Amino acid sequence: MAGNELRVTSSKNSIFKARPILVALWFSILFLPFKGAKAALILFVVLSTSIVLSRSLLSYAKSLREKGQAVSNRIRTIKLSTRSLFVARYSLLLILIALPFFVRDYLLDIAILTGIYIILALGLNVVVGFTGLLNLGFVAFYAIGAYTYALLNTALGIGFWPSLPLSVGLTALSGFVLAVPALRLRGDYLAIVTLGFGEIVRLVLNNWDSLTKGPNGISGIEPPYLMGISFWRLSNYYYLILIFALLTIVIIKRVYSSRIGRAWIAIREDEIASSAIGINTPMYKLYAFAFGAFWAGLAGALFAGKMQFVSPESFTFMESVLILCMVILGGLGSIPGVILGAIILVILPEVLREFQLYRMLALGSGLVLLMIFRPRGLFGGKSVSLRS
Template sequence: MSTYARVPLIGLWFAFLALPLAGWKNSLWIGLGCAAVVFVVSAARASAQSGALAGPAQRIKTGFASAWGFIEEKSYDKRYLSLFLLLIIALPWTLDRYSTDVLVITGIYVMLALGLNVVVGFAGLLDLGYVAFYAVGAYSYALLNSWYGLSFWPALGVGVASSALFGIILGIPVLRLRGDYLAIVTLGFGEIIRLVLNNWDNVTQGPNGILGIGRPYLGEMRLYKPMHFYYLVVVLCIVTIFIVNRLDKSRLGRAWAAMREDETVAECMGVNIVYTKLSAFAFGAAWAGFGGVVFSAKQTFISPESFTFFESVIILCMVVLGGMASIPGVMLGAFILTVLPEVLRELTLFRPMLLGGAMVLMMVLRPQGLLQAKGQRHHLERDKPESKTGAGR
């Protein structure tokens, strides 16, 4: 009973907290809402403990797990895979331009999230300035195109190379830093890049951005429709997924996992930390550059507005929500976080707030994300966080 006795108290507490900012009425609602949430959670916990709901909950859990297992098993089956691919190829013919455009954006985010997943998920380096590399890729195409008329395909290479270079430039000074310090420095780096783009008027035209960036050509065909970009992005996503998947299973991928689990032990086991860390930054950044070039070719207009800290956080949220180090999870995260805001247009104002809340809830309730990473790292994963007390020190 005592668990329920705190419900109104918690409601009152949150109403009290909200009072000076939200006013009487809203705080009342906020208090009621918090009380309701706490009530539901504690009721669910209580019934889970007493076993009243154990049957259905277990069934849902196993059902979900077996459905996912089925999908995962079949996803290696070439027949189903080609069917899925056909579906993806056919998709834009059934959608209007706007929805196709949303899917193109989704594809770009899938690339970005997979790239960030290399840094955060595989190598365990929290990068809060990821959007800086995205900006480097986008601006390198925009500038090279508007100044020297460089076309899309070579610019793709240049963008990727320059982003990777920036990744290494960032990586060298932060080699010695770990965890939260690294996060702060990368955040600072992202802000520096954005502020420089914003203020270096002669080159980047500052906050006005760069207009009229050239469209890519495929042979003689000019790619300008959302559908064209859709196919371009699908191809690039497949390339990304293929490479990231291979990387994960490669020697380097195992070195990343070892470094993520314990840097000191990894180093003792002969993992070259300098090389491993720098390559994680370089690979992660390279994908951001990839995405950036496609983004500026698709938008034909870029400005520093598109590369704020919030963007980094969204991409991080995709990785966290979907499941760190899990490739399908990260793709699911990217898909959810780009398509859902389009569906729930009327909630636009609340979007960043809900994202923040979702990140906290995800960490507290399900830190492994929606789809947990599978495979060799399964037993490496910290299933019992209690046993890791103090291990980070």
């Protein structure tokens, strides 16, 4: 079984079939004009040796994978008793609660950022993972949430808590407004229209100087206060994010395992069959869009409160792609997978700071490789597949 799978994946990619020297030469020639002869020569040597090496590694990997398969099978067959699951869950929660007492501010900062991205990625997962609609402009909702709070706070002096329902409500509403016309479109056109929506929102934020202060952004946003506690302190903000992230997970999980979630998955699997068993498909696609946008609005308001500053630069297309990567990396539709995807993509660049420049390069090639070799994501289980 494992061997068979390997053969399929390697024959998928024609690079492995061609002569290594020729392949290396081809890529070096393509590279030559950009970086000169010396770099191209180095690339040639590196490529040809690595292709030759990878061939022999491949047969080694085959045996390794068989072993790995056995291990992962064993992991899958270990039935976690409800009690040990309970213990694991609560000890994890305890660790998360205790975190601010033994880590530096820098790590707390990363944890806060991770929490915001978890909320975002789970929101996008409702649209892309559950319902199977590719949204390439998700960052627009994040921006709307962030700017709504920023403007309410700086222009009208409204605090975080009264602004929050407005921010989130307005974002969900904008999700609804975009979805009403866009949902008649076929999958790939829908993706492009959402991308266009994202760009239009960013262009408006960039150019409507009188309201948004344009590219300079809005500064001086107040962090939240609640009953005398200021969330300006990092550890307090961490707890705020922790609570919201847990709330997001619980709510999305519950909606997922209700008739609403079942309807979403059904639409992803087969839209026509869904309508033939009585699901109002346009309505439920709308729900998915608005419900997904809701979480982006929440994440946006939390982001604005944390940074105390927003500018259009935080809401580019690349940000949309990054969130999409989190959803795809962990496994489309799987809630733990998406959480892991968000954690990995926030923490990895921090760990590999020296390679900061190569971050987007890796993200781009990572997307291609994921689509080819693991379309179900790294931890993808049964939930799967992008359909149009």
